[in-house]
Amino acid sequence: MDKRRIMTTVAGALLAGCSFAPTYHVPSTTISAAYKEAGSWQVAQPSDRIERDSWWKVYHDPELDRLEPLVATANPDVQAAVARHDEAIAYEHQAESSLYPTLGADAQVTRNRQSERRPLRFGAVMPSSYDANLAELAFDYDLDLWGKVRNEVAASKAQSEAAADDLGSLRLSLQANLAEAYWRLRGLDEQAQVLADTIDTYRRALRLTVSRRAGGISSDLDVSRAQTQLAAAKAQAEDVKAQRALEEHAIAALTGTSASTFALNPSDALSYLPSVPAGMPGTLLERRPDVAAAERRVAAANAQIGVARAAYFPDISLGIAGGFESDKFSPWFAAPEEMWSLGPTLAQTLFDGGLRRAKTAEARAQLAQYSANYRSTVIKAIQQVEDNLALEHHLGDEAMREDEALDASKHTLDLSMSQYRDGVVSYLDVVTAQTTELQTQLVTVSLQTRRLLATVGLIEALGGGWNAPSRVVNMSP
Structure with a gap:
C-alpha cells in the first residue's frame, strides 16, 4: 500500500509538472526609515497614487509644458x-508559444520511378514506377514535466518587464535632462538681462x-577704468550668449528637432520654485523604474536556473499523427488508406562533457551578478535622493545669504557713486563696487538656477512625479 501511494504521488507530480528554479525572493537591502538630509524641514508627504507623467507641470511654465511631451514622441x-x-x-x-501544442499538415501528390538496378527492389513486388499520394495531420506537445518551458516563459516575461522599465527610466532621464537644459537656458536669459542693465x-x-x-x-585714468568696466561687461554678455546657444541646441536634440531650425525666445522664468515631497526611502523601490528593471532582471536570472537544471532530465513530448496514403488519387479517403501513429517521445542527453553543469553554474553566477546590481542600484538611488535633498537645503540657505549680500552691494555702489560725484572717493572705489555688485547679481541668478536644477534632480531621483498639489516658494530677491 505504501509503495502504491508513493508511485501515485510521483505520477501526480509528473503530470502536474514541476520546476527546478529556486524560490524567488527580491534581494534584501538595508533601507533607513527616513532620509538623513531631509531633516526637520521636510514637507508633508502625499499619500496619493504616484503619477510619473507630466511631473514638469509643477513648474507652471507653458514653454516647458510644450517641450517635454516631445521627448516621449520625437526623441530618437x-x-x-x-x-x-x-x-x-x-x-x-x-517563449509562450512553446506552452501550446503544434499542429502541422502535410500533403503530397507525386509520381515516382525507381532505378531497376536499385538493391533490394524485389522485382515485380515493387514496380519501378508508382504514384504516392499523402495527406497527414500531425500534433505534437511538449509535456514540460520539469518546468523548462515555463521557466523560459517566466524569464522572457521578466526581461520584457525590465525592458519596459528601461524605457521608463530612459524617458524620465531625458525629460529631466530637458528640464535641466531649459532651466540653465532661462538662467542664462536672466544673466543676459542683468548684463544688459549693467552695460x-x-x-x-x-x-x-x-x-x-x-x-x-x-583724470584719464578714471575714464580708462570706466571703459574697461564697460568692455568687460560686454565680453561677459557675449559669453552668456554662447552658453545659451549651446543649451538651446541641447534642447533641440532632446526634443528630436534639428538645432538649425529650433529657437526659444528669451524669457524671465525663474520666479518660483516648487517644493518637492521626498517621501520615505522605502517607497523609492516602487517609484524608480531603474530599480524596478534591476529587480526584474534578478527574477529572470532566477528562472534561468530552472531552465539550466531541467536540462538534466529527458525531454518528453506526446505526438499524434494521422491521415491517408494511397497509390491512387481516388478513392482516397477510404479505410484501407488510413494511417496513424500515437505515442510519447523521450530524448535524453547521456554525455555532454560537462556542458549542463557549466550552464547551471553560469545561471547561478548571473543570479548573483544581477542581485548585486540590484543592491547597487538601490544604494545609488538613495544617494541621489540624499544628494539633491542636501543641495536643496544648503542652496536655500546660501540664497538667503546671497540676497543679503546683493542688498549690501547695491547700497555700497550707490554710496560710492554718490561720493565720487562729490569728489570724496576716486573712480577706483566705484569700479570695485560695480564689480562686486555685478558678480553678486550673477551669483544670485546662478543660485536660483541651481535650486531649480536641484528640484529636477530630486524629482528624477524619486522616480518621477506625484499627483498631490505642489506648493511654490518665491525665489525673487
Whole structure:
C-alpha cells in the first residue's frame, strides 16, 4: 500500500509538472526609515497614487509644458528604447508559444520511378514506377514535466518587464535632462538681462566720467577704468550668449528637432520654485523604474536556473499523427488508406562533457551578478535622493545669504557713486563696487538656477512625479 501511494504521488507530480528554479525572493537591502538630509524641514508627504507623467507641470511654465511631451514622441533614443521593448515582448511571445501544442499538415501528390538496378527492389513486388499520394495531420506537445518551458516563459516575461522599465527610466532621464537644459537656458536669459542693465549703467558712468574729465575733475585714468568696466561687461554678455546657444541646441536634440531650425525666445522664468515631497526611502523601490528593471532582471536570472537544471532530465513530448496514403488519387479517403501513429517521445542527453553543469553554474553566477546590481542600484538611488535633498537645503540657505549680500552691494555702489560725484572717493572705489555688485547679481541668478536644477534632480531621483498639489516658494530677491 505504501509503495502504491508513493508511485501515485510521483505520477501526480509528473503530470502536474514541476520546476527546478529556486524560490524567488527580491534581494534584501538595508533601507533607513527616513532620509538623513531631509531633516526637520521636510514637507508633508502625499499619500496619493504616484503619477510619473507630466511631473514638469509643477513648474507652471507653458514653454516647458510644450517641450517635454516631445521627448516621449520625437526623441530618437526613446524611439529606439520603444523598439527594444517591442523586441522583448516578441521574445516573450515566442517563449509562450512553446506552452501550446503544434499542429502541422502535410500533403503530397507525386509520381515516382525507381532505378531497376536499385538493391533490394524485389522485382515485380515493387514496380519501378508508382504514384504516392499523402495527406497527414500531425500534433505534437511538449509535456514540460520539469518546468523548462515555463521557466523560459517566466524569464522572457521578466526581461520584457525590465525592458519596459528601461524605457521608463530612459524617458524620465531625458525629460529631466530637458528640464535641466531649459532651466540653465532661462538662467542664462536672466544673466543676459542683468548684463544688459549693467552695460547701460556702465555707459552712463562712462559718460559721467568723460564729462568730469572735460571739467578737469576726473583724470584719464578714471575714464580708462570706466571703459574697461564697460568692455568687460560686454565680453561677459557675449559669453552668456554662447552658453545659451549651446543649451538651446541641447534642447533641440532632446526634443528630436534639428538645432538649425529650433529657437526659444528669451524669457524671465525663474520666479518660483516648487517644493518637492521626498517621501520615505522605502517607497523609492516602487517609484524608480531603474530599480524596478534591476529587480526584474534578478527574477529572470532566477528562472534561468530552472531552465539550466531541467536540462538534466529527458525531454518528453506526446505526438499524434494521422491521415491517408494511397497509390491512387481516388478513392482516397477510404479505410484501407488510413494511417496513424500515437505515442510519447523521450530524448535524453547521456554525455555532454560537462556542458549542463557549466550552464547551471553560469545561471547561478548571473543570479548573483544581477542581485548585486540590484543592491547597487538601490544604494545609488538613495544617494541621489540624499544628494539633491542636501543641495536643496544648503542652496536655500546660501540664497538667503546671497540676497543679503546683493542688498549690501547695491547700497555700497550707490554710496560710492554718490561720493565720487562729490569728489570724496576716486573712480577706483566705484569700479570695485560695480564689480562686486555685478558678480553678486550673477551669483544670485546662478543660485536660483541651481535650486531649480536641484528640484529636477530630486524629482528624477524619486522616480518621477506625484499627483498631490505642489506648493511654490518665491525665489525673487
